[in-house]
Structure formats: structure tokens, C-alpha cells
Amino acid sequence: MPRSAPYVAFASRLQHACDEAGVPGGRQRVVAVATHFGVARETARLWFAGRALPELSRLIEMAGEYRCSLDWLAMGRETASRRIGEQASGYEALSPQERRVITAIRGLTAKRRASLVAFLCEQ
Numbered sequence: 001m002p003r004s005a006p007y008v009a010f011a012s013r014l015q016h017a018c019d020e021a022g023v024p025g026g027r028q029r030v031v032a033v034a035t036h037f038g039v040a041r042e043t044a045r046l047w048f049a050g051r052a053l054p055e056l057s058r059l060i061e062m063a064g065e066y067r068c069s070l071d072w073l074a075m076g077r078e079t080a081s082r083r084i085g086e087q088a089s090g091y092e093a094l095s096p097q098e099r100r101v102i103t104a105i106r107g108l109t110a111k112r113r114a115s116l117v118a119f120l121c122e123q
Contacts, residue, residue, distance in 0.1 A: 008050035009076055015048065017066035017073060024099060032099075035106040037061060 014033075019025075023032050034044035037058060046052035053074075054062065063070040072078040105113060 007053060010053055010074070011048055011050035013073055013076060014062070017062070017068050021066050022099075024096070024103075028103075032103050035103055036065070 018029055018033065023029055030041055030044045030048060033039075033047070034041045037044070037054075039054075039058070043052065047054060053059075059074050060070055063073045066073070069078055105116065108116065
């Protein structure tokens with residue numbers, strides 16, 4: 001399947017947004033993005049490989065999470081001043097260990113996540 005230029009450009013912008021947000025790199029990045037946005041790992045892998053694009057609702061969610069404009073993320077229509085807020089992404093404020101914990105929690109079923117929260121909140 002030949003790569004389309006807009007897809008490859010999107011993949012580059014997604015990598016850049018993840019870099020700025022402090023999302024772990026390599027294979028961890030694919031897993032973290034897939035888990036965070038509720039898609040299969042293969043879907044996220046295709047995004048990063050420049051072979052697929054997320055649907056509009058997912059692009060909107062990604063732009064909000066990575067604090068960038070939808071126009072820049074989807075179309076590359078802005079310059080480096082694309083930041084929409086001064087507040088850092090949640091990933092930037094966390095240590096690598098905290099990021100791993102959050103990624104693991106996001107991978108749990110709703111029932112297991114609720115049980116973990118109940119356990120952690122016991123006094």
C-alpha cells in the first residue's frame with residue numbers, strides 16, 4: 001500500500017505533538033496512544049507509520065490532549081506558534097514511572113480500574 005503524502009505528514013505532526021507532550025517513545029508510544037485514545041494498537045501503529053488517519057472526533061480529542069490546534073494536527077496549516085495554551089500536557093508533569101502506571105491503569109477494564117481505585121483510596 002503506497003504512502004500518501006498527507007498521511008506521512010500527519011504521522012510526523014503526531015510524533016512531534018507526542019514528543020512535546022512527553023509521551024514515551026518507541027513501541028511504548030504506540031501502546032500509550034492506543035490505550036489513551038481507546039483504539040487498537042494496530043490502529044495507532046498505522047497512524048505513526050503514515051498509513052492511516054484518525055477519524056475527526058479522534059483528531060479533535062488528540063488536539064485537545066496535546067494542546068495543539070486541530071488545523072495544525074490534521075492539516076499542518078499553522079506555524080510553530082501552534083500552541084493553544086501555556087498549561088503543560090498531563091504527561092509533562094509526570095515522572096516516567098507515573099506515566100507507566102497511568103498507561104497500565106488505562107489498559108484495565110472498567111471493573112478492574114474501579115477496584116484498583118477503591119483499594120488505593122482505602123484508609
